[in-house]
Amino acid sequence: MGCGLLSCAVLVGLWEGVGSNSENPITQVLPPPSQFLPVLFESDFKIGLGSQAASIYQSVAVTLVRVLLGMAIAFIGSIFCGLLISLSKWSELFILPILGLIAPIAPIAWVPLALVVFGISNLTAIFIVFMGVFFTLTIATVAEIKRIPENLLMTAQNLGGGSFARWRWVIVPAILPGIFTLLRLNFIAAWMAVLAAEMTGLRDGLGTVVMTGRNLFNSDLIVLGICIIGISGFAVDRLLLLIQRKFFWWQV
Amino acid sequence: METGDRNLPYVSSTPILSCQDLAKDFFEGRKKTTILTDLNLQVEQGDFVTILGQSGGGKSTLLKLLGGFILPSAGQVLFHGVPLKKITSKIGMVFQENTLYPWLTVEQNIGFGFKIRGKKPDQYAAKVNHVLEKVGLTQARQLYPQQLSGGMKQRVSIARSIAVQPDVLLLDEPFSALDIQLRRQLQMFLASIWEDTATTMVLVTHNVEEAILLGRKLIVIGDKPGRIIETVDISQQQFRDRYDNDFLELQRHLESVIETDVNTQAALVKAGETR
Numbered sequence: 001m002g003c004g005l006l007s008c009a010v011l012v013g014l015w016e017g018v019g020s021n022s023e024n025p026i027t028q029v030l031p032p033p034s035q036f037l038p039v040l041f042e043s044d045f046k047i048g049l050g051s052q053a054a055s056i057y058q059s060v061a062v063t064l065v066r067v068l069l070g071m072a073i074a075f076i077g078s079i080f081c082g083l084l085i086s087l088s089k090w091s092e093l094f095i096l097p098i099l100g101l102i103a104p105i106a107p108i109a110w111v112p113l114a115l116v117v118f119g120i121s122n123l124t125a126i127f128i129v130f131m132g133v134f135f136t137l138t139i140a141t142v143a144e145i146k147r148i149p150e151n152l153l154m155t156a157q158n159l160g161g162g163s164f165a166r167w168r169w170v171i172v173p174a175i176l177p178g179i180f181t182l183l184r185l186n187f188i189a190a191w192m193a194v195l196a197a198e199m200t201g202l203r204d205g206l207g208t209v210v211m212t213g214r215n216l217f218n219s220d221l222i223v224l225g226i227c228i229i230g231i232s233g234f235a236v237d238r239l240l241l242l243i244q245r246k247f248f249w250w251q252v
Numbered sequence: 253m254e255t256g257d258r259n260l261p262y263v264s265s266t267p268i269l270s271c272q273d274l275a276k277d278f279f280e281g282r283k284k285t286t287i288l289t290d291l292n293l294q295v296e297q298g299d300f301v302t303i304l305g306q307s308g309g310g311k312s313t314l315l316k317l318l319g320g321f322i323l324p325s326a327g328q329v330l331f332h333g334v335p336l337k338k339i340t341s342k343i344g345m346v347f348q349e350n351t352l353y354p355w356l357t358v359e360q361n362i363g364f365g366f367k368i369r370g371k372k373p374d375q376y377a378a379k380v381n382h383v384l385e386k387v388g389l390t391q392a393r394q395l396y397p398q399q400l401s402g403g404m405k406q407r408v409s410i411a412r413s414i415a416v417q418p419d420v421l422l423l424d425e426p427f428s429a430l431d432i433q434l435r436r437q438l439q440m441f442l443a444s445i446w447e448d449t450a451t452t453m454v455l456v457t458h459n460v461e462e463a464i465l466l467g468r469k470l471i472v473i474g475d476k477p478g479r480i481i482e483t484v485d486i487s488q489q490q491f492r493d494r495y496d497n498d499f500l501e502l503q504r505h506l507e508s509v510i511e512t513d514v515n516t517q518a519a520l521v522k523a524g525e526t527r
């Protein structure tokens with residue numbers, strides 16, 4: 001953590017060093033923090049013009065809610081579907097290949113379709129995140145269920161547990177950590193997909209901040225947007241890691 | 253703890269657990285390997301049976317058959333005189349491998365048998381406390397399995413099984429991974445549990461001393477294929493004393509029985525190869 005902070009500080013220092021010379025062409029496209037950060041305060045944390053203006057907090061919040069909601073729905077949904085699929089050998093044989101075919105589709109590829117179906121709404125963004133995560137996680141759920149040591153299940157039965165109780169109290173907790181780890185790994189893809197949707201179709205969120213900068217030929221705004229995207233993405237990843245350590249720490 | 257006492261009048265003469273001409277084969281593709289054959293065995297209510305055998309000789313397989321965890325290739329297992337077809341909570345099993353649930357604390361693991369039957373925590377808290385005390389883990393009740401030593405894990409596993417009061421408890425080499433000191437301690441612990449609860453016990457081990465020390469009836473399983481090669485009744489007191497002459501003599505005798513069996517089987521295999 002300390003080392004990370006140090007190297008970030010060095011990076012910002014270098015950036016400022018290069019940027020202090022305003023003749024430098026790099027400064028035109030990559031203004032240093034001392035130049036783009038004041039934009040935040042001058043504009044009273046508002047980005048954009050007139051009716052389209054939204055506060056920075058709002059943009060961050062909108063994007064985060066979309067990503068987290070989409071991931072939460074996909075997480076619960078995929079565990080549920082994975083459990084259902086693993087109930088029968090046949091559904092595994094017939095459904096898994098389909099999922100395997102859909103899973104590698106990059107979430108960004110769903111953007112145009114989602115825009116057509118749901119229009120310019122939060123639903124579009126949530127749908128994209130969901131599609132990016134759901135199939136991979138469902139496949140993983142089925143695989144995780146197969147990986148549970150048979151003895152853990154037999155012990156539950158031996159202690160008097162019926163099949164539903166074994167699902168609820170053994171299978172679900174046994175697979176949660178693995179699925180959550182995968183959710184965390186898939187977060188980056190979901191995050192990118194939402195930003196892409198916000199840059200191309202949606203009218204609010206973090207991605208729009210960058211696009212507004214582009215439309216106004218304001219490189220300060222563009223770089224500011226990029227930095228906020230980086231920092232909030234990092235923060236969410238840390239948050240997920242924290243949740244994992246706190247709630248899903250065990251290994252079966 | 254209220255128990256089915258060994259002296260209660262309803263105890264009938266049918267053995268609580270028995271098997272008739274039991275056999276188990278495993279297949280690797282087309283190739284059949286017979287692990288156990290012609291096993292006839294009777295376990296009386298309240299008895300403590302130890303099964304002694306070589307490593308890889310099919311002891312775990314036999315125990316799984318006796319608990320209904322796997323089905324025999326031939327013959328049958330009778331529980332209270334009725335053929336055993338599936339896993340039942342009346343026959344508890346302590347597996348050779350660790351089967352504690354890593355996401356549950358010691359007390360939650362011990363109470364798991366109640367929770368999974370849909371009981372509310374306040375309905376079984378008293379029982380769990382009682383068992384915790386009996387196995388001496390009251391201090392460790394809040395710990396997770398990964399924080400426990402090997403001996404503690406075994407005690408929790410045993411506690412979890414006895415908490416739900418099975419008629420028979422099957423134990424698969426519960427102490428084999430422990431050092432001698434701890435092993436002896438836990439042997440005493442198991443003997444005391446057996447005395448208090450009168451649960452019928454079947455314990456598998458490859459340790460001759462342990463088999464004599466704990467068992468009231470001792471069965472030796474020969475290797476390849478597994479079958480009973482010796483049955484010993486050891487209900488007398490002197491077999492609870494590791495330094496008694498009778499104990500040592502029996503120990504020597506059993507060791508030679510096992511060794512002879514290994515040598516004969518090896519000779520048979522060799523003869524088969526040269527032919």
Ligand SMILES: Nc1ncnc2c1ncn2[C@@H]1O[C@H](COP(=O)(O)OP(=O)(O)OP(=O)(O)O)[C@@H](O)[C@H]1O
Binds near residue numbers: 308310313
């Ligand atoms: N499910 C299975 N499929 C195929 N072979 C098996 C299976 N289970 C056990 N075996 C074989 O049966 C033999 C006996 O295994 P088992 O686990 O019963 O031995 P064991 O006496 O308990 O050994 P140990 O003392 O090492 O625990 C071994 O050779 C093993 O490879």
Ligand SMILES: [Mg+2]
Binds near residue numbers: 424
């Ligand atoms: Mg074994």
